[in-house]
Amino acid sequence: MGYAHEYAHAVLHRGRVPMEPTDHVVNWADGPRRGKYYPRAEAFALPETEDLPDVPIAPGLLPGAAGGPVPEPRAGFGLPLLSAMLKDSYGLTGRRLGVQANTDLAGLPYYHHANWSRGTAGGGGLYPVSVHWASGPSGPLTPGLHHYDVQRHALQRLLTGDVTGRVREALGPDAPDGALDTDQYLILGVKYWQNSFKYNSFCFHVVCTDLGTLAQTWRIWAAARGLRLAPALWFDEPALNGLLGVEGEEEAVFAVVPLRWDGAGSGRGGPDTARPGSALPEAPRTDPDHRPAVRHRDAERSRTLLGFPQVRAMHRATLEGATARPSPGALAAAAALTDTTLTDTADGDVRTPLPAPAFPGTGVRRALRERRSSFGRFDARREVSAGHLSSVLAACAGTRLAGDTDPSGEHRLARLYVFVNHVAGIGPGAYAYDPDRGDLRAVVTGPQGPFLQENYFLANYNLEQAGAVLVPTVRTTAVLDAVGDRGYRLAVATAGAVAQSFYLAASALGLGAGVALGFDNVSYAERLGLTDGDEAPLLIMALGHERPGPADFRHEIA
Ligand SMILES: Cc1cc2nc3c(=O)[nH]c(=O)nc-3n(C[C@H](O)[C@H](O)[C@H](O)COP(=O)(O)O)c2cc1C
CATH class of the missing domain: 3.40.109.10 (NADH Oxidase)
Structure with missing residues (x-):
């Protein structure tokens, strides 16, 4: 039995036996930002999304239900759809100012305490999941790795060049259908400190719920538009952490979401460049031993960072066997x-x-x-x-x-x-x-x-x-x-x-x-x-x- 059993037991019983450290005091004044911050990375505004017609949510909530609206099938994502999905799910779409029973109420009208709202709920409202987009030649941008900047609803280019081959390699040959015959991936990272500064050792549990809330928003959003999305949770995690330039024990890739891309009219991908027998354009020849990695670094706001042994232990425990994807049954x-x-x-x-x-x-x-x-x-x-x-x-x-x-x-x-x-x-x-x-x-x-x-x-x-x-x-x-x-x-x-x-x-x-x-x-x-x-x-x-x-x-x- 691995450490995860022990952690699961501690989480379940924490109402009766508090989890260590029991004397943790949250230092709100020295808290982290609610999102990663790359001060020197170039940003591109994402397309406006408000004029995209809305579609009924029912097919996303009750997939396959008889008698409900049937979404028009779509070939895949394009930039406007991706922009809309990011904005609707994790983008900042409003400000919470309604009177409610939380203790932070008195501070909300002050700009520096403003609580910006998102379509997706988040344990404690901390939103520790970071979204990256690895885009290959069939996408509309110069291939690269981008970070979704929620505050500006923009993409920040962290690396230029097609790294999607690395993502496919990390997913492994047994990845499910649709995961390998694309060159567009959303990569979800979790920055532990963004949650652990408040929840300490309980952090690992909460960030897992945050992964689920975001992935489910995407699944519902996509299903309502006739598209399918599903997160892969088993892959060569150290390789993808390395690609993002993050230390696994501080921030780790939790999921890879392959995107079916609508090649038609989306950019440079097209039949001329397609590989025989594949929907993907010809991969450029690069040195197979080259391991590209993001050099930009997230600038942490907190001056003092604390580590929690249980979070580290869970990180390590869940890293084990990351490439040994269980069989579907x-x-x-x-x-x-x-x-x-x-x-x-x-x-x-x-x-x-x-x-x-x-x-x-x-x-x-x-x-x-x-x-x-x-x-x-x-x-x-x-x-x-x-x-x-x-x-x-x-x-x-x-x-x-x-x-x-x-x-x-x-x-x-x-x-x-x-x-x-x-x-x-x-x-x-x-x-x-x-x-x-x-x-x-x-x-x-x-x-x-x-x-x-x-x-x-x-x-x-x-x-x-x-x-x-x-x-x-x-x-x-x-x-x-x-x-x-x-x-x-x-x-x-x-x-x-x-x-x-x-x-x-x-x-x-x-x-x-x-x-x-x-x-x-x-x-x-x-x-x-x-x-x-x-x-x-x-x-x-x-x-x-x-x-x-x-x-x-x-x-x-x-
Ligand atoms: C998994 C999960 C656990 C949560 N736990 C609590 C909780 O214990 N108490 C509470 O008042 N709100 C809880 N929330 C609600 C969040 O605090 C809330 O989603 C977040 O602050 C954003 O506010 P909003 O949902 O109004 O947008 C939880 C939300 C999620 C998704």
């Missing part, structure tokens, strides 16, 4: 349990059928722009409808990262439970959701408000006022047993992906939402009767109507 052993696989459910169980899930025609951009955490604004006077609950549960249960270990998205890794407080026609209690039957099985009956509130660590929510609180579980240790310690990134990123599906499903339905990591996981396992198994409750996700007429400030017209 390996995850079957860690698939989410269903009522059919469980023996403790009986035919006599009380089941509550749910209406069929469905989403209105809300656009994907609109859902992303309107997404936000409710932070204390839930109001139980208006119940959540059973249809809305059903739709949000289905979107969450349908979430797959469909990466290199499961390209067909066959294996569901997350199972959903729900604590019902105020849902029309469904009695209060805790239920297990069965996505195949589309119903709920009662686990505990009666009001759950006091339990929910007692086991939440912060004071910014009254969870009893939420219509329902959804709880995704992942069989984290089974994932580790099936695919090794690197599977920790996959298991927890899956929970992050579910969280992002949750936020976007709620936004599409006009409901308030709030995801949280700050709760006592063990109490939830006990309440849901999971202590004898390996299902780990990883998040709580509150859903409900918000108080009407909230105070807000329209900074954009001020």
Whole structure:
């Protein structure tokens, strides 16, 4: 058993046995920036994106659902689409000034404390994932490696020249279909300090959720436009860290997302330059031993950087076997349990059928722009409808990262439970959701408000006022047993992906939402009767109507 098992246990029990260091004090004045900063790298503005017509989000939230809108199939990405996806997902698209229950409220109107919002949620709002684009000759720019500068919505060229051969080499010959016959890749790095300065040893867990939230925004965004994206999590990581010029223990590549590129009219790639039998242009002849690497360095703002042994240990543990990609069937052993696989459910169980899930025609951009955490604004006077609950549960249960270990998205890794407080026609209690039957099985009956509130660590929510609180579980240790310690990134990123599906499903339905990591996981396992198994409750996700007429400030017209 690797270190990841030990870490997973510590994370799960941290509400009862605090993780070291227990005396960590966050030095906010010396905190890092919310993004990497390359002061001397050339920047190119990305194309404007607002005039790109919006498309319904439904095919992204319920892929393959019968009767929903069917997106027009597309040949692939071009620069305008890529620009729009980056802006809608991680770009800064608004400023949070609404009155809510967080302790940072008083500072928000001051420019230097401004909280700029993004379409993607982020654990603690720290956004430690850095996005790079390795672009080869079939793209519209001079081939190179670029960093996405979220503040300016611009690309910064970190290196000139086609390095996509290095990326393909790092992915290895067994990479899934579509990963090797392209020369466009998004490379996702994680800068640990951007998170660990606040969360210390818990950092590794949180950054994995951040990987999942971003990857899932992209998957939903792309699916709504008839495109498919999936992150590869197994590759020669030291080689890609070396390419980015980063020290693995400080910043590491967590995922590579191959992009299908629309060659037609996108630039220099074309039939004349295509390699026989390949969609790719002829690779230039370079010295095979040449190892290009970015020379620009991210300028860190913090003067004092602290290291945390658990984060380093998890980095090393998940680095092991990085190139030994598990076979596609390996995850079957860690698939989410269903009522059919469980023996403790009986035919006599009380089941509550749910209406069929469905989403209105809300656009994907609109859902992303309107997404936000409710932070204390839930109001139980208006119940959540059973249809809305059903739709949000289905979107969450349908979430797959469909990466290199499961390209067909066959294996569901997350199972959903729900604590019902105020849902029309469904009695209060805790239920297990069965996505195949589309119903709920009662686990505990009666009001759950006091339990929910007692086991939440912060004071910014009254969870009893939420219509329902959804709880995704992942069989984290089974994932580790099936695919090794690197599977920790996959298991927890899956929970992050579910969280992002949750936020976007709620936004599409006009409901308030709030995801949280700050709760006592063990109490939830006990309440849901999971202590004898390996299902780990990883998040709580509150859903409900918000108080009407909230105070807000329209900074954009001020
Ligand atoms: C995995 C995850 C865990 C989170 N944990 C908490 C939490 O414990 N408490 C909380 O109030 N918000 C939590 N959040 C919400 C984030 O703080 C929020 O997404 C971020 O501050 C950005 O704000 P926004 O969602 O309003 O854009 C979490 C979000 C995610 C994705």
